[in-house]
Amino acid sequence: MKIRCLDKKDCFANADGYCICLTNNDFGGRRCSFYKTKTKAATERKKVEKQLKRKGKTGLIDMYNGRGQ
Ligand code: SF4
Known part of the structure; x- marks a missing residue:
């Protein structure tokens, strides 16, 4: 299942607003610790x-x- 990630479009794992690495991006209100620019x-x-x-x-x-x- 694809998960939406709209606030980090410059992330290496972001493809058209979807995360291609993770299956869950609910970090309990914290920032994604996997975020990294391309x-x-x-x-x-x-x-x-x-x-x-x-x-x-x-x-x-x-x-x-x-x-x-
Ligand atoms: S790794 Fe984190 S910041 Fe990057 S696209 Fe996935 S959910 Fe978004």
Whole structure:
């Protein structure tokens, strides 16, 4: 089931006003702790991929990107 997220449209997980990561965004009146801008998420993703490549863990990159088993 899709959940609406209208106040954080710049979040990496927001697609046309819906959250594509969570199945529940009722945080009891608190802010979503998973919120991250698309730019920040992309930067962190590149950093992690770089670290994994340096360690020779390219299989994890494939798995993370949905190309693994
Ligand atoms: S992770 Fe949180 S802020 Fe981001 S789209 Fe989902 S509910 Fe909204």
